[in-house]
Amino acid sequence: xxxxxxxxxxxxxxxxxxxxxxxxxxxxxxxxxxxxxxxxxxxxxxxxxxxxxxxxxxxxxxxxxxxxxxxxxxxxxxxxxxxxxxxxxxxxxxxxxxxxxxxxxxxxxxxxxxxxxxxxxxxxxxxxxxxxxxxxxxxxxxxxxxxxxxxxxxxxxxxxxxxxxxxxxxxxxxxxxxxxxxxxxxxxxxxxxxxxxxxxxxxxxxxxxxxxxxxxxxxxxxxxxxxxxxxxxxxxxxxxxxxxxxxxxxxxxxxxxxxxxxxxxxxxxxxxxxxxxxxxxxxxxxxxxxxxxxxxxxxxxxxxxxxxxxxxxxxxxxxxxxxxxxxxxxxxxxxxxxxxxxxxxx
Amino acid sequence: xxxxxxxxxxxxxxxxxxxxxxxxxxxxxxxxxxxxxxxxxxxxxxxxxxxxxxxxxxxxxxxxxxxxxxxxxxxxxxxxxxxxxxxxxxxxxxxxxxxxxxxxxxxxxxxxxxxxxxxxxxxxxxxxxxxxxxxxxxxxxxxxxxxxxxxxxxxxxxxxxxxxxxxxxxxxxxxxxxxxxxxxxxxxxxxxxxxxxxxxxxxxxxxxxxxxxxxxxxxxxxxxxxxxxxxxxxxxxxxxxxxxxxxxxxxxxxxxxxxxxxxxxxxxxxxxxxxxxxxxxxxxxxxxxxxxxxxxxxxxxxxxx
Amino acid sequence: xxxxxxxxxxxxxxxxxxxxxxxxxxxxxxxxxxxxxxxxxxxxxxxxxxxxxxxxxxxxxxxxxxxxxxxxxxxxxxxxxxxxxxxxxxxxxxxxxxxxxxxxxxxxxxxxxxxxxxxxxxxxxxxxxxxxxxxxxxxxxxxxxxxxxxxxxxxxxxxxxxxxxxxxxxxxxxxxxxxxxxxxxxxxxxxxxxxxxxxxxxxxxxxxxxxxxxxxxxxxxxxxxxxxxxxxxxxxxxxxxxxxxxxxxxxxxxxxxxxxxxxxxxxxxxxxxxxxxxxxxxxxxxxxxxxxxxxxxxxxxxxxxxxxxxxxxx
Numbered sequence: 001x002x003x004x005x006x007x008x009x010x011x012x013x014x015x016x017x018x019x020x021x022x023x024x025x026x027x028x029x030x031x032x033x034x035x036x037x038x039x040x041x042x043x044x045x046x047x048x049x050x051x052x053x054x055x056x057x058x059x060x061x062x063x064x065x066x067x068x069x070x071x072x073x074x075x076x077x078x079x080x081x082x083x084x085x086x087x088x089x090x091x092x093x094x095x096x097x098x099x100x101x102x103x104x105x106x107x108x109x110x111x112x113x114x115x116x117x118x119x120x121x122x123x124x125x126x127x128x129x130x131x132x133x134x135x136x137x138x139x140x141x142x143x144x145x146x147x148x149x150x151x152x153x154x155x156x157x158x159x160x161x162x163x164x165x166x167x168x169x170x171x172x173x174x175x176x177x178x179x180x181x182x183x184x185x186x187x188x189x190x191x192x193x194x195x196x197x198x199x200x201x202x203x204x205x206x207x208x209x210x211x212x213x214x215x216x217x218x219x220x221x222x223x224x225x226x227x228x229x230x231x232x233x234x235x236x237x238x239x240x241x242x243x244x245x246x247x248x249x250x251x252x253x254x255x256x257x258x259x260x261x262x263x264x265x266x267x268x269x270x271x272x273x274x275x276x277x278x279x280x281x282x283x284x285x286x287x288x289x290x291x292x293x294x295x296x297x298x299x300x301x302x303x304x305x306x307x308x309x310x311x312x313x314x315x316x317x318x319x320x321x322x323x324x325x326x327x328x329x330x331x332x333x334x335x336x337x338x339x340x341x342x343x344x345x346x
Numbered sequence: 347x348x349x350x351x352x353x354x355x356x357x358x359x360x361x362x363x364x365x366x367x368x369x370x371x372x373x374x375x376x377x378x379x380x381x382x383x384x385x386x387x388x389x390x391x392x393x394x395x396x397x398x399x400x401x402x403x404x405x406x407x408x409x410x411x412x413x414x415x416x417x418x419x420x421x422x423x424x425x426x427x428x429x430x431x432x433x434x435x436x437x438x439x440x441x442x443x444x445x446x447x448x449x450x451x452x453x454x455x456x457x458x459x460x461x462x463x464x465x466x467x468x469x470x471x472x473x474x475x476x477x478x479x480x481x482x483x484x485x486x487x488x489x490x491x492x493x494x495x496x497x498x499x500x501x502x503x504x505x506x507x508x509x510x511x512x513x514x515x516x517x518x519x520x521x522x523x524x525x526x527x528x529x530x531x532x533x534x535x536x537x538x539x540x541x542x543x544x545x546x547x548x549x550x551x552x553x554x555x556x557x558x559x560x561x562x563x564x565x566x567x568x569x570x571x572x573x574x575x576x577x578x579x580x581x582x583x584x585x586x587x588x589x590x591x592x593x594x595x596x597x598x599x600x601x602x603x604x605x606x607x608x609x610x611x612x613x614x615x616x617x618x619x620x621x622x623x624x625x626x627x628x629x630x631x632x633x634x635x636x637x638x639x640x641x642x643x644x645x646x647x648x649x650x651x
Numbered sequence: 652x653x654x655x656x657x658x659x660x661x662x663x664x665x666x667x668x669x670x671x672x673x674x675x676x677x678x679x680x681x682x683x684x685x686x687x688x689x690x691x692x693x694x695x696x697x698x699x700x701x702x703x704x705x706x707x708x709x710x711x712x713x714x715x716x717x718x719x720x721x722x723x724x725x726x727x728x729x730x731x732x733x734x735x736x737x738x739x740x741x742x743x744x745x746x747x748x749x750x751x752x753x754x755x756x757x758x759x760x761x762x763x764x765x766x767x768x769x770x771x772x773x774x775x776x777x778x779x780x781x782x783x784x785x786x787x788x789x790x791x792x793x794x795x796x797x798x799x800x801x802x803x804x805x806x807x808x809x810x811x812x813x814x815x816x817x818x819x820x821x822x823x824x825x826x827x828x829x830x831x832x833x834x835x836x837x838x839x840x841x842x843x844x845x846x847x848x849x850x851x852x853x854x855x856x857x858x859x860x861x862x863x864x865x866x867x868x869x870x871x872x873x874x875x876x877x878x879x880x881x882x883x884x885x886x887x888x889x890x891x892x893x894x895x896x897x898x899x900x901x902x903x904x905x906x907x908x909x910x911x912x913x914x915x916x917x918x919x920x921x922x923x924x925x926x927x928x929x930x931x932x933x934x935x936x937x938x939x940x941x942x943x944x945x946x947x948x949x950x951x952x953x954x955x956x957x958x959x960x961x962x963x964x965x
Contacts, residue, residue, distance in 0.1 A: 087868030
């Protein structure tokens with residue numbers, strides 16, 4: 001059974017300019033022990049996807065669909081139950097370590113409260129466990145430093161603390177939302193490496209949300225590529241990097257400067273701008289930036305699923321790039337139904 | 347990889363997107379639209395506008411003069427028959443007219459004293475913020491010191507010492523209220539000073555004076571407008587405090603504060619002498635506060651969903 | 652390590668108070684001296700010799716600067732001099748009489764304002780943009796807009812005259828006589844604090860560290876109590892300084908309306924009667940209180956905010 005199986009996930013926001021759909025009828029699943037990378041530009045909906053699953057959407061956001069985790073639907077859970085899952089079975093770390101820790105509480109308090117609440121440990125036990133975790137993420141002198149406040153830590157160290165905090169209850173799934181984006185380049189590599197090691201050591205499943213393809217190459221086992229709220233391609237790391245099927249994925253990879261290219265080669269970029277989510281084109285959302293779009297792209301492209309786990313939402317064949325011969329190319333855009341009331345988050 | 351045989355679709359969508367980039371929305375338009383969406387502020391604005399009209403033109407339409415004493419109808423409750431819609435006070439003066447005329451005084455004090463406050467505060471704050479360094483620290487230290495003083499007492503002292511002349515009231519209240527304005531303006535100026543377009547202007551050799559005039563002051567307008575709207579009710583309140591204590595405007599002029607003071611004394615026998623001026627005063631303050639809040643949110647929205 | 656930081660901070664702040672005090676005393680002194688009419692220009696016209704004697708006794712015949720320095724010297728020894736209008740009393744005695752009363756009313760009002768105001772503000776913040784929120788904030792806005800000299804007579808009318816539950820004024824240290832003045836005095840402060848708390852709490856609830864606390868699976872009440880409360884209340888603590896100044900100002904009117912023999916009443920009387928020493932004494936006394944309270948608030952704030960606590964040491 002898949003560890004996490006998401007079906008039909010839709011996330012919408014109620015903004016002064018109207019309703020905005022950040023994630024549109026998205027499906028994906030992941031197995032235990034995988035490190036799944038979700039890749040895409042800013043605004044593609046990657047973070048909102050995870051926030052919806054965790055029940056952490058902003059007040060003006062609402063989500064529908066299902067997210068079955070270990071047999072239970074997270075989206076349908078009452079808040080009290082969801083709280084028992086959060087922190088204990090699924091842990092999430094965020095993008096900006098500078099503001100993600102409470103500046104008014106010591107590191108010790110912020111860490112021990114997790115195990116005290118979820119596992120009922122007493123203070124000394126909780127403290128000892130937290131110190132061990134800090135050691136595992138290579139914070140120097142953890143016995144002393146645990147009593148300090150966040151502002152006494154550097155950005156990279158704070159992110160390590162976040163990671164340690166997430167691992168305290170040995171969760172089945174760790175979601176890391178752009179964990180290294182806000183850090184210095186040298187520190188980025190350290191954090192990425194640390195996350196990868198920890199994942200390997202404990203056989204913990206991980207979802208890594210990022211736009212850093214290098215990190216994906218280093219630690220991910222499977223990749224989901226998102227564009228404008230939809231999944232456009234999935235596959236193993238090798239598949240995505242060596243045999244990208246969707247034009248967007250191909251464009252992404254082509255944009256990364258290569259060590260073996262000549263200095264005189266022009267930088268490749270995907271033409272156009274990231275889409276305005278409130279004025280999306282009909283059919284394939286990528287078509288006005290796609291160098292290989294055709295008339296048929298005016299309709300929502302079907303999803304090709306292959307045996308080996310790859311998939312692509314395109315009218316072109318994933319392997320050959322030839323136009324698919326599909327009788328259903330005239331399929332109209334299905335009606336979007338209103339999303340139900342959001343779950344009350346405590 | 348390219349398949350140039352297939353035609354790229356002629357896409358109206360892309361054309362529309364290009365057009366969008368050109369059409370912009372100015373900051374003021376944005377703020378104005380946001381303000382209009384704030385129902386409380388809009389309603390308050392309408393009420394204030396009506397109040398202004400009533401206060402300015404109402405007394406002219408009334409058969410009664412403010413100081414006319416109707417000996418047949420002293421301390422009479424509001425009624426349509428006697429023609430005194432708000433009733434009369436102990437010496438027979440029509441409360442409606444008195445309230446409206448009191449409103450003229452209160453509003454006038456509000457506006458003028460705020461103007462005084464504005465001029466002092468903006469000048470002070472802009473200078474401190476723009477020149478920065480020691481000038482700024484010193485000037486702000488002075489503000490801190492004055493801020494710590496029980497200013498109301500000084501206003502009272504001033505009124506007692508120099509008499510209750512109306513100009514003095516303007517000056518006294520204004521001179522005491524400029525502190526907040528100065529602080530805000532100084533903060534804004536400091537921020538503006540470090541923006542790139544001011545740097546660019548300096549690099550082109552524009553004079554300090556001109557920079558202040560052309561770049562700093564127009565950008566202060568927003569913040570200043572908000573604080574003006576918030577200062578007016580404060581000032582009206584201070585004036586009514588003074589009048590209540592008997593230190594405000596002199597007879598025969600009257601303000602809402604003075605009227606409330608008079609009314610409070612006859613409260614048990616003639617509550618209408620208290621209620622009407624009190625209601626007008628309260629409604630005015632209430633509306634100004636909502637308008638000020640609305641303007642603050644419109645010009646500097648924090649995304650509270 | 653923490654203690655050092657705070658002591659250092661406190662000392663530097665204390666030293667900074669002295670110029671403020673000096674300015675306060677100087678302004679008050681010269682203002683009242685500049686006033687036309689002296690304390691003895693009362694209804695009775697005094698014969699010139701008696702007048703000269705009185706002037707000499709109170710040093711009013713000395714040059715202004717000399718009077719100033721004499722006064723400063725007195726102040727340092729905490730002697731505010733004799734009252735001009737209450738002939739048998741010194742200002743110190745008058746303050747000692749009036750202040751406890753004002754302190755009781757003001758102190759209770761401050762406590763009430765803080766606890767009720769923050770409770771209301773938090774309740775509104777947790778129900779942001781609901782009908783409950785709008786109504787609470789609408790009432791709070793009313794609290795700010797209705798002057799206390801309007802509220803007081805209305806309260807007296809309803810609760811004392813019509814219902815007869817409470818006395819209409821006067822002072823005898825009984826609880827009943829304290830209820831109305833304390834509530835009336837506290838109302839605008841409650842409203843301000845409620846608005847401030849609400850805004851602050853909303854901002855805190857939107858911050859990233861609250862998101863982290865939720866992601867850790869902490870239940871709502873723990874998130875608020877442990878993670879949100881202190882940061883949300885910090886601006887309110889800061890506000891207690893100006894709030895005190897406001898309460899002191901308000902007390903002048905409250906004491907008038909409810910016939911309470913507090914310091915504010917003495918001040919107004921003194922101002923009207925040109926009782927120099929009394930007026931000066933009260934102004935300086937209240938000024939010192941405000942300054943001291945701002946100082947305490949400042950220290951409290953730095954103690955509660957770890958970033959400031961440590962910045963002083965580093």
